[in-house]
Amino acid sequence: MKILLTGASGQLGRCIQDRLPEGWQIEALGSAQLDIGNKAQVDEIVQAYKPDAIINAGAYTAVDKAESEPEAAARVNTLGPENLALAARDVGARLIHVSTDYVFDGQGTTPYLETATTNPLGVYGKTKLDGERAVLAALPEAAVVRTAWVFSEYGSNFVKTMVNLAEKRDALGIVSDQRGCPTYAGDLANAIISLLQVQAEGGIYHYGGDREVSWFEFADEIFDVAVAAGRLAKKPTLSAVTTEQYPTPAKRPAYSVLSGEKIKALGVALSDWDSALKEIIVKF
């Protein structure tokens, strides 16, 4: 299997490279080598490498900044995936594209199915939703994997932010009225590899953690794990704050639990994020 990986320096990109099955070849390109928003460059690289599958781990992920940079976000999150889908179609490659729980408005009260109505609250979610649609319109055989609350030993994420803050402060206020499922990027990488191995049919798949929490509960667990592992000397005092008390440029869904039933039916396990958290807490 020849894989072309885009966004190779991000959390997911790094985790995919760490887990590539034996015998698979990979061309792993960061944004400096392949800008997915550049159609001519995408075409040239895909035609030259002729991959069996393209995995798009590249995205404009600055959710708040996207509100003031909608064109830049759309270029990477909508035009980029479309460029990849068209190029994949030309060489007969599969495409696995990654999307987000932020395509939903968070008004749901039960885990979102792949067929649930979308209604993004901000620019990031809107550009990602447009990207999903562009991919599936150009290449219905593509798999679009929506995930949420991604963390890993790499890049920036909530786990690292919490540990870094706790090194500087004794007390922290954490949002307690947004619920979702943390997802370890390494588990997501394995799930994507599995989708290629089982030759999953085209369409949308939800993939996330096997247990839901609020950001407050997640932070609480991060600190317990960090103290137990000797990563932090002591746990900071936590207080619950509401979304209203912690305004951000982009609105976020209050409830973004994704149902993993469809992908589980293919034999793919959801992210055991508790175990992953214990493993990665000492790796950064």
Ligand SMILES: NC(=O)c1ccc[n+]([C@@H]2O[C@H](COP(=O)([O-])OP(=O)(O)OC[C@H]3O[C@@H](n4cnc5c(N)ncnc54)[C@H](OP(=O)(O)O)[C@@H]3O)[C@@H](O)[C@H]2O)c1
């Ligand atoms: N992180 C989350 O909590 C979360 C939640 C839901 C869904 N997702 C989705 O999961 C996927 C992986 O996210 P992640 O957490 O691994 O993101 P990440 O760590 O922010 O990595 C994204 C990567 O995309 C690259 N990139 C930016 N512009 C690009 C371009 N024009 N061409 C090619 N690559 C470009 C970035 O490269 P540079 O660093 O060089 O700019 C970066 O390495 C994304 O599709 C994201 O939307 C993430």
